[in-house]
Amino acid sequence: MSQPSDTPNLADRMPLWLMVLTCIGLTVWVLAAAFPFFWMTLISFRLPVDAFSVPPKLIAPFTAEHYWQLWVGDRFWLKFLNSTIITVGVLVISLTIGCLAAYALARYGGALGFWLLLVALIFRALPHVTLLPSYKFAFFELGLWNRYETLIVILVAINQPFTIWMLRSFFMNIPKELDEAALVDGCSRIQAFVKVILPVMWPGIITTGLFSFLLAYNDFLISSQMMNADKMTMTSALSAYMNADDDAFKLMQGVAGAVSITAPLVVLVLFFQKQLVSGLTQGAVKG
Amino acid sequence: MPFRTFLGFVLPSAVAMLMLIALPLAGVVYLSLWNSYTKTNFVETTVRTPVGTRVERRPVAELDAAGNPVIVREWYGSRNFETVLGTANLAEAWERDRTVAAGGQPASAWQRFRALFRDVTNVKFWGALEFTLLYTAVTTPIILALGFLIALGVNSVVRELKGVLIFASLLPFIVTPVVGSLSIKWLFLDNAIITVWLEQLGFGKIYFMQNAFTTRLLIILVGIWKATPFVFIVLYAGLQTVPSETREAAIIDGANRWQTIRYVIIPHLMPLFVFVTLIHLMDAYRVFEPILVFSGGQGADSLQHLTYKILSDEQNFHKASAAALLMVLGILVLLIPLIIKTYKDQRRAFA
Structure with a gap:
């Protein structure tokens, strides 16, 4: 990734027309990528008649009515609380057991480790809906349906294959000599892991944590089937507003809900852009 | 690391995967072979x-001694699969006379x-398969080309703009998928901004939600919007690893811009193209x-959505299991090259 700053840049030799074309192309891309968010946020503060007006207006009277209706009237704050509980629970458990497993997989050379990784890879590729009939059936029969613990445990398990693969690639970059030195100094394996390895693993843990967070926070498929009424997460609660195209006020509450869900994610990208990019390229560039 | 220590470390994660992935998978196989219903009697x-x-x-559910409805479970064999695949409809469609x-x-x-194609895709499963494949076939080349172009473009602009470009690109990628789709849908409703703009530009009033096309x-479009950033970011990272000596050598040898891209950059990025293609x-x-x-x-269905609907609307665990398993067959085909590659890579690491 690192590159000396004196490397000849393609821009140095670019003819003018290509430079102009590149700039136009990139501007179009940035607009395409960001405009839906910009517009959604803008119209969420308008009355329906201004939000979907002909012709579209850039400036219209401000109202926070939809947010008030949604958060207080429809008790969206409860869904926010649910999402927080689920996301934090998944994040903590997933990273804890994932770190332990990934560390062992990075340091153990036996056949079992190899097969575990291979099976995890296959699990990672399974579409989530594949497991859903079993979850719904079993947790219904067991009387554990519609509970925080159930959804957390399911999301943790589904998240594991990805988590251990990613964390393992970070652990592989930490030299083995580091643990060996700690072991020679009289640490047990677990002490070496906690006191020596974890402190240098933070970048990897944060990056993996971001993706675990996104998986739990963004999930619709499983959450919407495993939780009901007051236990719903924000994302699955949105389905109530999704097909309300003929009820303008309901639709606008949906827009406000979508903006509410997006806001934490935008903050996340602002703060962790570097880690997100490194996580995306981790699997690819390092192989 | 000794075997026992390894086992201790791996155990929690392995148990989680065993209990909540492997076991449910076996459960789905089991469910798909059965049918169950609440026993009802007609009462006059x-x-x-x-x-x-x-x-x-009127149908009234029969209750057992404890007052719970009696559930009848029945061995179904391949019948759930036949229902999902619509074998009866297919046979009929095949026999139908289309000579006139x-x-x-x-x-x-x-x-x-x-006519035959229309009859086959009228069966929900085959219709969903058709659109899933169409969606895959159309989006894959477009996101590869678009992502590569953006990566090249971003690589050549001044450093100060890169942060903004990457920030904007990350948004569609990380946003909650339901929200991302909705944010685009709200641009294309009948009175929404893009529909109105298109009308003003003289394309006529297009009712985007009213027709299948x-x-x-x-x-x-949403698929491309969401997946392009991933391709762009991976390829952009790859571009940083192209050795400058190779590029300079190509320039000294008289290669023009296009030739440098074609013969130096693309071959260097080939493994990444393969990687993003597989993931996509x-x-x-x-x-x-x-x-x-x-x-x-x-008008447009996908295998995962079809299975979800069977589960959420019909509440039929058994039929949904059959659909889910049929979907897994497809993913296995896609997985084989990836498994072989990983097998080779990791064999080396573990040897």
Whole structure:
């Protein structure tokens, strides 16, 4: 990734027309990528008649009515609380057991480790809906349906294959000599892991944590089937507003809900852009 | 690391995967072979109406001693799979006479094929498979080309703009998929901004949500919008690793810009192209949220959405299991090259 700053840049030799074309192309891309968010946020503060007006207006009277209706009237704050509980629970458990497993997989050379990784890879590729009939059936029969613990445990398990693969690639970059030195100094394996390895693993843990967070926070498929009424997460609660195209006020509450869900994610990208990019390229560039 | 220590470290994660992935997978196989229903009996009741009395037969769930409804489980064998695949409809469609076209003329081979194709895709499963494959086939080349172009473009602009470009690109990628799809849908509603703009530009009023073609177009558009950033970021990172000596050597040898890209950069990035293609094929195969938001399965369906609907609307665990397993068959085909590659890579690491 690192590159000396004196490397000849393609821009140095670019003819003018290509430079102009590149700039136009990139501007179009940035607009395409960001405009839906910009517009959604803008119209969420308008009355329906201004939000979907002909012709579209850039400036219209401000109202926070939809947010008030949604958060207080429809008790969206409860869904926010649910999402927080689920996301934090998944994040903590997933990273804890994932770190332990990934560390062992990075340091153990036996056949079992190899097969575990291979099976995890296959699990990672399974579409989530594949497991859903079993979850719904079993947790219904067991009387554990519609509970925080159930959804957390399911999301943790589904998240594991990805988590251990990613964390393992970070652990592989930490030299083995580091643990060996700690072991020679009289640490047990677990002490070496906690006191020596974890402190240098933070970048990897944060990056993996971001993706675990996104998986739990963004999930619709499983959450919407495993939780009901007051236990719903924000994302699955949105389905109530999704097909309300003929009820303008309901639709606008949906827009406000979508903006509410997006806001934490935008903050996340602002703060962790570097880690997100490194996580995306981790699997690819390092192989 | 000794085996016992390894086992201790791996145990929690392995148990989680065993109990909540491997076991449910076996459960789905089991469920798909059975059917279950609440046992009901018809009870005759006399209903008094303004014009006299009438006897009605109403289904009433039979209760056991504890007062719970009696559930009957029945061995179904392959019948759930046959229902999902619509084998009866397929057989009928195959037999149907299509030798005469609409106008009374003898139908051409192409017309006969089209008619057969329409009959087959009218069966929900095959319709969902058709759109899933169409979606995959259309989005894959577009996101590869677009992502590569953006990566090249970003690589050549001044450093100060890169942060903004990457920030904007990350948004569609990380946003909640349902929200991302909705944010695009709200641009294309009948009175929404883009529909109005298109009308003002003289394209006429397009009712995007009312017809299958435009719905499909929008679903594919959302797919491209969401997946392009991933391709761009991976390829952009790859561009930073192209050795400058190789590039300089190519320039000194007289290669122009296009030739440098064609013969130096693309070969260097080839493994990354393969990687993002594999990931996207898997993602595209399980496309779900855009379908849910845009069509709800009308006019455009996907395998994952179809299975979800069977589960959420029909509440039929058994049929949903069969559909889910049929979906897994497809993912196995996609997975084989990836498994072989990983097998080779990791064998080396573990040897």
